[in-house]
Amino acid sequence: MSDQDSSSSTSASQTEEELEMDGEVNGEVNGEVEGEQEEDIDRSSERSAAPSLSSFSSSLRAIIRIKQKYQAMKKRRQELALGLGGAGNPTGAAPRTSPKIFTFDGLTPIAYSTLAAAPQRKKRRRRKRVLFPNSGGCRAPPRQEQSRAKYCLYLLFAIVFMQVYNAIENLDDHVLRYDLEGLEKTLRREVFGQQGAVEGLLSHLKDYLSTYVHNKPLVVSLHGPSGVGKSHLGRLLAGHFRSVVGETLVLQYYVLHHCPQEANALHCASDLSAIISEMVERAEEEEKIPLFIFDEAEHMHDEILDVLSQLVASKQSNEYLNAIYLFLSNLGHAHITKHMLHNSSSISMGMSASGRHSNLVKELTPILRNTLEKLHILWTEADILPLGLLEKGHVMECFLDEMTREGFYPDHTNIERLAGEIEYYPTVGGHEYSQTGCKQVVAKVNLL
Numbered sequence: 001m002s003d004q005d006s007s008s009s010t011s012a013s014q015t016e017e018e019l020e021m022d023g024e025v026n027g028e029v030n031g032e033v034e035g036e037q038e039e040d041i042d043r044s045s046e047r048s049a050a051p052s053l054s055s056f057s058s059s060l061r062a063i064i065r066i067k068q069k070y071q072a073m074k075k076r077r078q079e080l081a082l083g084l085g086g087a088g089n090p091t092g093a094a095p096r097t098s099p100k101i102f103t104f105d106g107l108t109p110i111a112y113s114t115l116a117a118a119p120q121r122k123k124r125r126r127r128k129r130v131l132f133p134n135s136g137g138c139r140a141p142p143r144q145e146q147s148r149a150k151y152c153l154y155l156l157f158a159i160v161f162m163q164v165y166n167a168i169e170n171l172d173d174h175v176l177r178y179d180l181e182g183l184e185k186t187l188r189r190e191v192f193g194q195q196g197a198v199e200g201l202l203s204h205l206k207d208y209l210s211t212y213v214h215n216k217p218l219v220v221s222l223h224g225p226s227g228v229g230k231s232h233l234g235r236l237l238a239g240h241f242r243s244v245v246g247e248t249l250v251l252q253y254y255v256l257h258h259c260p261q262e263a264n265a266l267h268c269a270s271d272l273s274a275i276i277s278e279m280v281e282r283a284e285e286e287e288k289i290p291l292f293i294f295d296e297a298e299h300m301h302d303e304i305l306d307v308l309s310q311l312v313a314s315k316q317s318n319e320y321l322n323a324i325y326l327f328l329s330n331l332g333h334a335h336i337t338k339h340m341l342h343n344s345s346s347i348s349m350g351m352s353a354s355g356r357h358s359n360l361v362k363e364l365t366p367i368l369r370n371t372l373e374k375l376h377i378l379w380t381e382a383d384i385l386p387l388g389l390l391e392k393g394h395v396m397e398c399f400l401d402e403m404t405r406e407g408f409y410p411d412h413t414n415i416e417r418l419a420g421e422i423e424y425y426p427t428v429g430g431h432e433y434s435q436t437g438c439k440q441v442v443a444k445v446n447l448l
């Protein structure tokens with residue numbers, strides 16, 4: 001066979017295969033498409049007719065074969081069409097296929113049920129097979145070495161947590177035992193015009209009582225002019241501590257009462273030292289903190305001050321460190337009065353009482369400390385708190401309180417009249433300060 005023949009036969013067989021593939025792939029092509037295919041074949045046969053006779057004959061043969069094959073395919077398709085849907089088609093022609101739309105109408109309940117009943121293929125979980133190279137192909141994962149240090153660390157954390165928790169609980173118990181909230185309420189209710197000093201004192205007490213271990217006792221020294229409430233504050237504090245730590249752990253020492261004669265000062269000092277030692281030892285046994293209040297401290301003899309300064313500075317044993325010393329005196333009162341009268345005009349009217357007092361403390365403490373340290377070394381150990389002058393309004397509150405206590409009707413005009421009888425410093429910056437505080441209140445009410 002010539003090259004031309006072989007090429008034409010190859011092209012013919014290619015065409016045949018293409019057609020066959022077309023026939024198989026596009027089994028659903030409609031009649032119109034078939035017609036077009038027929039025309040295409042005719043055209044391709046015309047095109048394949050070569051000018052030479054031999055090529056023409058081979059092409060013709062190929063065309064005939066294709067034609068035959070096509071006829072056979074067409075016939076087969078018609079038969080197929082007749083067999084499936086052609087029953088209702090009287091002409092026997094292949095029905096025109098149209099795009100099929102799926103609906104659920106044709107599905108019977110049985111069909112649904114069969115679908116539902118169809119065994120659901122259970123997804124089998126593939127077991128993961130992990131081969132660990134270091135475990136000699138063993139399937140189980142190698143056991144990790146549990147570190148003992150890790151457990152020890154957890155244990156340590158737990159212990160530390162318990163200790164901290166316990167310490168906090170104990171400290172809370174400790175503060176609760178002294179009922180500082182109750183004390184605060186009492187002082188705020190009973191003491192007039194000294195909010196700053198009250199806050200300062202409470203803050204010292206809170207700081208001191210919220211820890212167990214002390215390296216020094218708490219020493220607070222209240223200073224102020226006459227009648228501003230130093231003894232009053234001391235009495236309230238003593239009453240509160242008696243109720244929380246007991247009668248035996250509170251000492252109120254009035255030097256003019258306990259040691260009026262200066263000649264007995266040495267003896268008084270040793271007596272006082274013995275009393276304090278006994279009380280701190282008892283307090284240590286009872287795990288409580290005793291309170292020592294020294295009123296009229298400006299009258300205390302040097303011998304007594306010496307003993308007290310030794311006790312306060314004593315680092316010999318723990319019981320001396322767990323104690324509260326409160327000194328009440330009018331030492332330095334002239335500085336306080338002067339400061340208040342000179343600075344009242346510059347004190348802002350909008351400033352709160354505690355704000356005014358913190359200013360007072362800030363400005364007066366160095367002056368007072370300087371004066372007090374010259375008097376005795378004891379004051380170097382003390383926290384100094386100045387009490388300010390009382391205003392007319394505070395004096396009226398003192399009258400109201402005293403009259404109510406004594407059972408008098410608290411008539412406002414009467415109170416104003418009584419407060420007017422008290423002597424005041426010339427008004428400065430809108431403040432009218434009493435020269436004697438509330439000192440005369442009790443006496444005046446008694447005369448009613």
Ligand SMILES: Nc1ncnc2c1ncn2[C@@H]1O[C@H](COP(=O)(O)OP(=O)(O)OP(=O)(O)O)[C@@H](O)[C@H]1O
Nearest residue numbers: 190191192226227228229230231232330398438439
């Ligand atoms: N700030 C105050 N609040 C309430 N009452 C007060 C105040 N200051 C004084 N008093 C009343 O006045 C009386 C006398 O006050 P207190 O004895 O406390 O004065 P003092 O500052 O100790 O004076 P002194 O230095 O002369 O002893 C008290 O019994 C109290 O009733």
